[in-house]
Structures are given as structure tokens and as C-alpha cells.
Amino acid sequence: MASNPLAVRPVTSKADRKAFIEIAYTLNSSDPHWVPPLRSEVAGTIDPKKNGWFSHAKGQLFIATRGDKTVGRISAHIDTLALEMPADRGFGPGTGFWGMFEADDSTAARALINTAEDWLRQQGMTRAIGPISLSIWEEPGLLIKGHYHAPTVMMGHHPARYQAWIEEAGYLPEKQLLTYELDITVYFPPIVKRIIASGEKNPRIKIRRVDKSKFAEEAALILAILNDAWSDNWGFVPLTQPEIDDVGKKLKPIVYEDLIMIAELDGKPVAFMITLPDLNEAIAPLKGSLLPFGWAKLLLWLRNPQVRTMRVPLMGVVKELQASRLASQLAFMMIEYIRQAAITRYGAVRGEIGWVLDDNQGMRSIAETINGSINRIYQVYQRPL
Template sequence: MAAAAITVEPVSGPAGRKAFIAAGKVAYMGDPHYVAPLEFEVSARLDPNANPALKGADVQLFIAKKDGAVAGRISAFINPLHLATYHDATGHFGFLDAIDDAEVFAALLKTAEEWMRARDMKKIAGPFSFSVNEECGLLIDGFDAPPYVMMPHGRPWYAAHVEAAGYKKAMDMYALRYIPRRQFIPEKRMKFVERALSSPKVKIRTLDMRNFNREIATLVDIYKDAWSDNWGFVPMTEAQIAHMAKELRPIIEPYNIIFCEYDGEPVAFGLVLPNVMQAIRDFDGKLLPFNWAKLLWRLKVKKLPEARMPLMGVRKKLHGKPIGAAFAYKIIEMVNSSNMDHGVVASELSWILETNKDMLTMLTDMGGEIYKTYRIYERGL
């Protein structure tokens, strides 16, 4: 019996992006927890003319076929912002999806590796689709629940095939499940929070929609300061910030973002997103012709009962200080209350680095439960 013929070919342009998106669905046939992302959004993420994260970057999309049938996909990406930050000659792979076939995974990864060697990279890491500021990580635990907004899904065989190709763990990240409830912070801890925030210099407020773009820029500025020492951190450009604001505006309400100010300076924030993946679960990635109306109704009228908290940050100068901890607790308390007031009955806190023990302890003490694990892999070239 002849061996199966496996080919991996580069694709580009609108037709290539469309085929690449379709290739991402092949692995999920029969998976009841898979939610197809909106195809127009993914296409924009893949388009260098639409996604400012790709400006000045080198990126290539590949599709694998086995005996002529589409079997998987992968992206290869050299991020100039990462290289400028770490100077480590590391390229990234992402958008990795494939059928349960070790040879297909090996062929996809080998193709990405060869592409990066040709560009003088010394290491490959991922998945990053396309960066730590977008979807990242390979799901290795928690396949029995659908993904939340801006989080990847996966299949149980992915990790074994990636590891068989010589990849090792670089970092794990956790997603925590949380069921909102009143008075979830212990009374003694809450008294500490209120005492620490009793200063007249403290102001806590929600998002000012009239100055939306400026508010998002403030959020990113705090995030950049708070997260700059975190593993894998990559700064965002002004164009990326503006693009982020444009993408968030249709789904954000004032109560979705909390700002904490001290002596007139914004020093902490928390961001919550409605779980749009729940709203589009029956769309099969299509917004037209009528799903746009369903989405609008589910978001703005019916409201979504699930939400994700993807970001929270406190400026570094307040790290380790009582008021910094108090801001973090207060943000979570306000987010929790507003979620419940607006009908949210389930939420996800993600992602949290495995090395962020203080945050994990705080969130689990409040009732959060680790229910998904995502892994970043790496390999020398």
C-alpha cells in the first residue's frame, strides 16, 4: 500500500486567506464545543493591509493536504516588535489546526521551521496567532467547554503531535472559571480594601464613552507599564491601539471597563468582554445575510449571560503596596457586581501565567477554578 502523500503549500491574497480559514475547520468536525470564529474578522486579522500588528512583519500562511484533501494549516510569523524587545532571533508559529495525524503535524511544523531558518531565526515558539496580545497558546487541558471570546480552542491530539516533533514547554497559562456571586471577597479582606481606598486622592470610575479612543489609550498605557516585566510581553504600537479601540467599541458598555485613579493619575484598570463566542455559536462563521441582526439583538437587547475578563493591570510603582492590592480587589469586586447586575451567570478569567502565583492565589481564594490550560512551545532551529 502506497504511503499517503502529504503536501504543504503557501497561500496568500484574498483567496488564500479564505482557504486558510476553511482549513482551520477540518480538525473540528464532530466537536460539539467548537465555535467557528467570524470569518470576516479572521480574514482581517490575516490581512497585512487590515491588521496593524502585521505592519513591517514577515508572515506566511500554509495549508497541508493529505492525498489531495485539506488536512491542516499553520502560520509562520516574524514579529519585529518581539525581536526589538528580546533580541532572541525567535520566530513564531500560529493558527495551528490539523487532523489527528502525526505526519501532517510534522510536515506543517517542518515547513514553518524551514521558512524561519531561511530568515536567520534561531528558535521557533508558539502558537501565537499572531502575538501575545492576540490569541496564543495550545489548549492541552479543558476540551469539554467551548472557547470564550479571543481564546483559542483545540483538540486532544494537538499536544502529543507537537511534542513528537521535538517541541518543549516554554510556559503554561491558565483560564479560570468563575460563577459570579455577591460578597465573594472575605469580610476581613473587604475591610482592608475599603480602608486602603478611603483616601480622598482615590477615584474609581467606569469608561467614559465620549472619549473612547483616549480611554483605550489610557488602558493600554497602564497595561504596558503593569505588564512590561511579564513573560512574553510585547508592546503595542499607536496603530494597534487605535485598531483595538475600533474593534472593541461595538461590544463595549461603560461598565465593562473600570479605571482607578490616584491623585488624578490613572493607575489601574480592569477590562471585561461579553462572550461573543456564545452569541455566534450557531453562525458557522458567517455574519451574512441575516446573522448580523441576530448578533446585534443578542448583544444589545437580550444581553449575553457569559463574560470574560482578559486584562487587569496596576502600575508597577504600586506593586507590593497595600493600595495596589486594594485596587485589584476593588476592580474585581466592581466587575463582579456589574456582571451580575447585567445578567451574567458565568465568566472566565484568562489568561494567567503559571508563574503569577499571587494572582492565581487571589483568584482561587475568591472562588475561581482553573479549568483550562494553554501551553506555549518552543524549539531550537
């Protein structure tokens, strides 16, 4: 009996959307380091009504099937703000994306990538970058190093075999995103201690906690610093208010005031550091569902999270200070104050910083000075269409 032929079709129905979500759980169930995301979160990510990113983007989801069996998925999408960015910073005119990639075998992988490329060409795109799922601010890149341990909150995890399949489709490396891990129970080198002590004596510098009672105001302040600090980076696309609103709703339950710092110079906010307790440690046992009792377990955890790992997803220093000694001083001060809170209040022993662009020498230097070592590498690929 002949095997069922492979077919790739657009997601158009509720059943298709369910299949699109579920295939990730099916294909990754045997990986002990894959953390099943909450299905409700995935559904929200792909829903234009619930993801503010769609206010400036559009896309199409596809699933691959053999008979009645789903064997893969992919998204093809265009970010209008990315099209407006300078080409020398990674994106720019003609650049489209694909992501949310999962495949059972190399044949399905090639068919899915080809289908995404065809959709992008039909939209007038001349270059494809992937995987980006869906926004550059969400889960960019394919994991190519660090498959031996679970990802931290808001980081992707992919089978090692995907790398060959993407490269066989003609994709070349465009940019690497790095994460650094460190033992936060070990105090930083003496030079860092001296830099922090010097900063504490400087009356111009104030490091303060974020005020959660003024969540909207603090979020707007951090957004302003972020959009300034990151504006020259590869792949930068400014975060918009609808995205900030959505991210705020998602992150507010895991925002703790002593884990987010804002640095002020002469009374003006000039830098920030966001640290999150590793929510993946809490959701991994839930297998992607809050029912029947997962919601209660998660709420209990959120009241007083005790974690092994803290993740620093974002840091930023305003552009005018980035080439100065003050930039690293503010960073080290924020890192140290958060390190102390992470250990004493949350029981953390490990930190992860990232992702960091491979050419961001300033941030890489800070991570390496505090004895951080690269533990995961995510590869972003590109190919002309």
C-alpha cells in the same frame, strides 16, 4: 490505488486563503465545544492591510493538501518588536513563531511544523516558539486542559491530540497561561469585603467607569498603564498604535462603560480592568457567518447582551504600585464593582479571568482569593532551530 501524497505549499492565492480559513471549520466541526469564529474576522487577522500587528511583523501562511483536499494549515511569522525584547523575558534575538495550527493527522502536523521551521531558519531565526496566533496579544498557546467547555471570547480551543503531535516534533514546554473561573453570584470572602470597604474610605482612591464618548483618549490611557504594568512579564511585546486602532474597532461594539474600570490614586490613573461579555455565546450559533440573518441577530444581542459568562482579558496596575497592598485593593474594588454590574445588568453568573502567566503570583493570588479555580491551561512550546 495509491493514496495522494502529502504536500505543503505557501498560501499565494485567494483560493489558498479561503482554504486556509476553511480547514479550521472542517476539522473542528465535530467538536461540540469549538466556537466557529466569524470568517470575516479570521480573514482580517491574516490580512496585513487589516491587522495593525503587521506594521512590525511579517509572516507566511502554509496549507497542507492531499490531492485536492486541504488537510492542515500553519503560519510562520516574525515580530520585529519581539526580537528587540530581552531574552530573559521569553523572546529576544533569533526568536520566531508559528501558529494558526490545524492538522488532520500526525503526518500532516509534522510536515507543517517542519515547513514553518524551515521558513524561520531562512529568515535567520534560531529558535521557534508556538503556537502563537498571530500576536502574543491574540491567541497564544495550545489548550492542554479544559477541553470540556467552550472558550470565552478571544480565547483559543484546540483538539487534545495536538499536544502529542507538537511534543513529538521536539517541542518542550516554555510557559503556561492559565484561566480562572468563578461563580460571581457568590459574594467574595470576608477579607475581600473588608479590603474593599477600607478602599472606599480612602479619599485618595477613585474608581470610575470608562467614558465611551472619549474612546480614543481612554484607550490611550489604558495602553499607557498596560505597557508599564506588563513590561517585565514573560512574552511582553508593547502594543503599538496601529494595533490599538484595530483592536478598538473590533472591541468598541462590545465595550460597555460599567464593565471597564479605571482606578485613580490622587487623581492619577494607576490601574484598569477590562471585562467583556462573552461574545462567543452570541456567535456560536452563527457557524462563522453573518449571512443571511446573523448580522441582525448579532446587532440585537449587542444592544443589551444577556450572557452567562463575563471574561476579564486584561488588568494592570502601574509597576510602582505592584508590590504594595494598594495594588490588590484597587483590583478587588474594580472586580467587585464590575461583578455587581455583570449580575444586575447583564444576567451573568460566571466569570473568567485570564489568561494569567503561571509565574504571575500577584494575579494568581487575587484570582484565588476570590475563589477562582483554574479551568483552562494553554501551553506555549519552544524548540531550538
